[in-house]
Amino acid sequence: MSGRGAGRQALPAGTLGTVAVLVRRDARVALGGVDGFASVLPFVAAGVVLGGLVLGPDPAALRTAAPGLVWLLVLTAAVPLARVVAAAERDEDSWDLLRGLVPPGVLLLAKAAVLWAALAVTWGTGTVLAVLLLDGAVPVAGFAAALLGLVGVAASTTVFGALLAASARGAGLLAALVLPAGLPALLAGTQAGTAADPLPWLALLVAYDLVAGATAWAVFPFLLEE
Amino acid sequence: MPRTPAPGGALLPATAGVASGIALVLALLVAPEDAVQGPAQRLMYVHVPAAWVAYLAFATVLVCSVAYLVRRDLRFDRCAQAAAELGVGLTALAIGLGMLWGRPVWGVWWTWDARLVTTTVLLLVYVAYLGVRRMADDPHVAARRSAAVGVVAFLNVPVVHFSVVWWRTLHQPPTVLGPDGSPPIDPVMAWALAAGVVAFTLLAVLVVRRRVAGLRAAGSGTAAVLPADGAAPVITVVPGGGR
Numbered sequence: 072m073s074g075r076g077a078g079r080q081a082l083p084a085g086t087l088g089t090v091a092v093l094v095r096r097d098a099r100v101a102l103g104g105v106d107g108f109a110s111v112l113p114f115v116a117a118g119v120v121l122g123g124l125v126l127g128p129d130p131a132a133l134r135t136a137a138p139g140l141v142w143l144l145v146l147t148a149a150v151p152l153a154r155v156v157a158a159a160e161r162d163e164d165s166w167d168l169l170r171g172l173v174p175p176g177v178l179l180l181a182k183a184a185v186l187w188a189a190l191a192v193t194w195g196t197g198t199v200l201a202v203l204l205l206d207g208a209v210p211v212a213g214f215a216a217a218l219l220g221l222v223g224v225a226a227s228t229t230v231f232g233a234l235l236a237a238s239a240r241g242a243g244l245l246a247a248l249v250l251p252a253g254l255p256a257l258l259a260g261t262q263a264g265t266a267a268d269p270l271p272w273l274a275l276l277v278a279y280d281l282v283a284g285a286t287a288w289a290v291f292p293f294l295l296e297e
Numbered sequence: 298m299p300r301t302p303a304p305g306g307a308l309l310p311a312t313a314g315v316a317s318g319i320a321l322v323l324a325l326l327v328a329p330e331d332a333v334q335g336p337a338q339r340l341m342y343v344h345v346p347a348a349w350v351a352y353l354a355f356a357t358v359l360v361c362s363v364a365y366l367v368r369r370d371l372r373f374d375r376c377a378q379a380a381a382e383l384g385v386g387l388t389a390l391a392i393g394l395g396m397l398w399g400r401p402v403w404g405v406w407w408t409w410d411a412r413l414v415t416t417t418v419l420l421l422v423y424v425a426y427l428g429v430r431r432m433a434d435d436p437h438v439a440a441r442r443s444a445a446v447g448v449v450a451f452l453n454v455p456v457v458h459f460s461v462v463w464w465r466t467l468h469q470p471p472t473v474l475g476p477d478g479s480p481p482i483d484p485v486m487a488w489a490l491a492a493g494v495v496a497f498t499l500l501a502v503l504v505v506r507r508r509v510a511g512l513r514a515a516g517s518g519t520a521a522v523l524p525a526d527g528a529a530p531v532i533t534v535v536p537g538g539g540r
Binding site: 227230234244247248251254255282283290291293294 | 366415418419421422424425428429432441442444445446448449452453456
């Protein structure tokens with residue numbers, strides 16, 4: 072895999088430098104590995120196409136359902152993307168080494184940043200397809216909701232990804248944890264893109280980000296101990 | 298083999314039994330029938346206490362999870378597990394009774410209402426929490442992982458409780474703990490409801506204590522084998538026992 076060599080380079084001093092190295096490394100893994108976009112983006116495309124088929128040919132119904140369908144697909148895609156959190160380290164058996172070298176907060180920040188970017192690209196792809204195929208519209212508030220809501224989803228998904236990093240068992244549980252954790256983003260993200268007054272929904276997303284981020288920051292170190 | 302005495306002696310079971318009897322009499326015989334909903338409304342005297350005590354159980358999971366992460370004592374982990382199992386059972390009971398009530402009153406078994414959906418999501422999350430506990434053989438590894446999930450999972454509880462306030466839903470808003478603080482409920486109904494909550498809480502404490510005792514016995518890794526006449530008891534120690 073193309074990103075493997077980056078794991079062996081020395082970590083620079085300073086939080087931002089360390090985050091940058093980890094983000095570059097994980098981004099290469101996500102782009103190059105079969106667990107990353109290679110599998111997620113076709114899944115999103117299939118979801119939009121089949122969603123349109125299920126919802127029927129009525130353009131008004133398709134237009135109404137499009138934002139929610141995209142958010143649902145993004146949350147569903149977060150389940151396989153969570154495996155990316157520690158995919159390279161698991162393959163290289165370097166998770167223990169990384170935990171020893173990088174403080175938990177920095178590791179969380181780097182992993183969540185990569186996941187946020189991956190989810191944002193997934194949302195963007197789904198939205199473009201929804202606009203083209205379902206006649207959906209994306210107001211500015213919809214973009215803002217995506218940028219905000221995916222922060223909380225990325226934080227929660229990073230925690231659950233780390234939970235599975237040290238164990239091959241329990242992967243099936245991931246969906247039952249990741250999908251409910253993204254419920255506020257699913258609801259507020261959909262409503263912000265369709266409601267006449269999106270501000271309350273954007274405020275809810277900010278609150279969700281704060282709570283999800285603080286909780287992830289609090290529990291993440293405990294998941295790195297083993 | 299002599300039975301292990303129940304934790305808390307006979308006082309707690311007796312109190313829970315008496316409270317359950319009083320709650321049953323108040324709910325079925327004393328409380329008036331609802332003018333609109335008819336006898337189906339009496340399901341509320343079980344449905345509401347089940348939901349409230351489920352919240353309490355999940356709050357216990359949160360407290361015990363934090364306590365485990367701070368103290369690393371498996372007693373807290375056992376308490377969290379027992380409370381989560383109880384909370385899952387009571388949440389399922391509340392959903393089931395809600396469906397039984399919804400059919401005659403709403404005309405449907407299920408509707409896509411915010412309270413119903415968030416409660417079902419809560420149930421799924423804690424079922425997954427119980428699944429996380431099985432992901433590791435080492436009791437401390439399992440305890441640490443499940444404690445982290447137990448903290449995150451509790452974020453769903455306020456979402457469930459306030460769902461009827463935040464969203465326009467078919468489910469009625471809080472009757473007793475409403476935002477204005479004045480319960481719009483008949484006093485006798487309120488007493489029957491309170492008795493149900495007390496009975497459910499006592500029964501829950503009893504169930505959790507017994508379950509914790511059972512988990513301690515299973516996790517202690519010691520299995521006493523009955524000795525032959527006059528011989529010393531044989532103790533088999535299993536690795537991975539609890540603290």
